[in-house]
Amino acid sequence: MTALIRTLDKYTEKCTLCPRKCSINRKRGEKGYCQAGYLPIVYTYFLHKGEEPLISAGRGSGTIFFSGCSLRCIYCQNYKFSHFIKGERITEEKLAEIMLELQEKGASNINLVTPTHFLSPIAKAIILARRQGLNIPIVYNTSGYERVEIIKLINPLIDVYLSDFRYISSPLAQRYSQAPNYPQIAKKAILEMVRAKKIKMNSSKTKKVLEQGVIIRILVLPNYVNEAIEILRWLNEKKVLEKVYLSLMSQYQPYFLAKKDPRLKRPLMPEEYQKVVSFASSLGITKGWTQEEPQERLAGIYFKPH
Ligand code: SF4
Numbered sequence: 001m002t003a004l005i006r007t008l009d010k011y012t013e014k015c016t017l018c019p020r021k022c023s024i025n026r027k028r029g030e031k032g033y034c035q036a037g038y039l040p041i042v043y044t045y046f047l048h049k050g051e052e053p054l055i056s057a058g059r060g061s062g063t064i065f066f067s068g069c070s071l072r073c074i075y076c077q078n079y080k081f082s083h084f085i086k087g088e089r090i091t092e093e094k095l096a097e098i099m100l101e102l103q104e105k106g107a108s109n110i111n112l113v114t115p116t117h118f119l120s121p122i123a124k125a126i127i128l129a130r131r132q133g134l135n136i137p138i139v140y141n142t143s144g145y146e147r148v149e150i151i152k153l154i155n156p157l158i159d160v161y162l163s164d165f166r167y168i169s170s171p172l173a174q175r176y177s178q179a180p181n182y183p184q185i186a187k188k189a190i191l192e193m194v195r196a197k198k199i200k201m202n203s204s205k206t207k208k209v210l211e212q213g214v215i216i217r218i219l220v221l222p223n224y225v226n227e228a229i230e231i232l233r234w235l236n237e238k239k240v241l242e243k244v245y246l247s248l249m250s251q252y253q254p255y256f257l258a259k260k261d262p263r264l265k266r267p268l269m270p271e272e273y274q275k276v277v278s279f280a281s282s283l284g285i286t287k288g289w290t291q292e293e294p295q296e297r298l299a300g301i302y303f304k305p306h
Contacts (some may be wrong), residue, residue, distance in 0.1 A: 001127050007153060008120040012038065018070040018116050019147055019185045034068045035085055040118040040125075041067040043087035045098055047107055052215055052247050052289055055111065055139060055162065058207035062107025062136070064098060066114050071143050072178045073166070075221075075258035082114060083256070095125035099134050108209045109160065111139040116146060119154065126157050137211055144186035145179060151192045161193040161214045168230045176221075176264070187234070190216065194243050199287075214244040215288075219252055220276050223263040228276045236283050246288030248273075248280060 011017045012026045022032025031037060047060030055061045069082040076082050090098075099110050110129075115122050126138060137159035144163045151161075165186055167173040173182035199213035216235065220228045228248075235241050250273040258264040277290050 001156075004153060004156070005120070005123055005127070008123050011150070012120045016147070017119055017150060019145055019179070019181060020070055034070045034117040036068040036117040037089065038121065039089050039091060040095055040121050041085060041087045041089045042095070042098070043067045043081040045102065047102065047105055048111065051111065052162075052245070054201075054208060054210040054245065055109065055160070055215070057209045058108045059106035061109055061111040061139065062099070062102030062105070063111040063113060063141075064095075064102075066112070066118055068117055069114050069143070070117055071145050071166075071182075073143075074176050074261060075252065075255050075264055077253065077255045078114075079256040092121045092124040092128060095121065096128035096132065096134075099125065099129040100132060103134055103136055107136060108207065109137040109139045110134070111141055111162070113141045114143070115140060116142060116150070119150065123154065123157055137209070144189060145177075145182055146185070146189040148185075148188040148192045151189050151196070155196045159197070159212045160210050161197055162217065163190055163193060163214065164217045164219065165190060165231050165235070166219065168227060168234060172224070172227060176261075190214075190240065191238065194240050199243070199245075210245070215247055216240070216244050217247040217249055218276075219249045220268055220273055221252055221264060222266050222268045222272060225272045225275050229279045232276070232280055232283060241283060241285050244287070246280065246285055248276060248288065248290045250291040 015022050015024050015026045015032050020033045024030035024032045026038045043065045045064040048063035049056050049060045051061045067081045067085050067087040081087055102110060112122060139160040139162050140158045141162045144165050168183050170180045170183055174180035193214045197212050197214050200211040202209045202211040218228050218231055250268050252268045254265050
């Protein structure tokens with residue numbers, strides 16, 4: 001594991017941790033696209049009951065929200081701390097303590113939200129916490145904008161990948177997230193996640209938790225039903241759908257700059273969502289979740305951090 005830490009540190013010293021490849025020295029305090037610095041900045045952490053059922057089972061998912069992000073989605077529901085840096089900068093030791101505290105409170109897992117840019121100190125914290133008795137799965141909760149090399153590197157540390165698949169067309173990825181290479185990058189990363197993490201369940205009398213595996217989230221965007229359908233088509237062609245859980249999300253709301261976008265300035269209409277659900281059904285998907293009711297609690301619909 002120390003070799004893993006050394007390698008992640010090298011990636012951080014000439015930062016190429018994410019596909020932006022800013023090549024600046026984060027350990028010396030230089031800041032790139034994500035504006036993150038070196039030590040992790042935690043906005044908040046708590047037992048989250050609003051993630052997918054196999055993640056939030058029991059008393060909830062031990063969710064840690066990191067500040068900053070390597071994407072710039074104009075509709076980001078967490079924009080207050082993902083576009084802008086907000087929160088407390090903490091040491092690896094403190095982060096390990098937080099993980100153990102969440103486990104002590106009954107968390108089913110440790111759910112790292114947007115961890116990519118802090119991977120080096122997060123890896124150190126996981127190793128420290130494991131030595132001190134952390135024995136629940138680690139969930140890597142990501143936008144999908146991940147270098148495949150980095151995913152291969154961190155596979156031994158991670159049990160569950162909870163990954164968005166946001167765009168399959170480059171102009172959309174550019175327009176809404178400043179990342180024209182998102183589709184090609186996310187495809188490779190997701191295929192590697194699926195290769196590395198076969199589904200394993202842990203069922204007890206009180207809860208059923210995903211011990212290992214991949215969940216793919218597709219947030220259906222208003223006016224872009226075909227984008228979600230094309231993503232599903234690609235996942236089906238690559239035989240991914242039979243190996244993962246699919247989370248089809250209808251919870252889109254025009255947060256942040258999306259209010260000004262002519263196509264994204266309204267919520268998703270039920271008919272639009274239904275088209276995507278019908279297409280998914282036609283593919284015979286059996287593992288996953290839909291959001292039938294707008295008020296359904298899933299993936300932080302009403303999560304309003306303050
Ligand atoms: S993690 Fe941040 S600094 Fe590093 S390459 Fe990505 S955006 Fe740039």
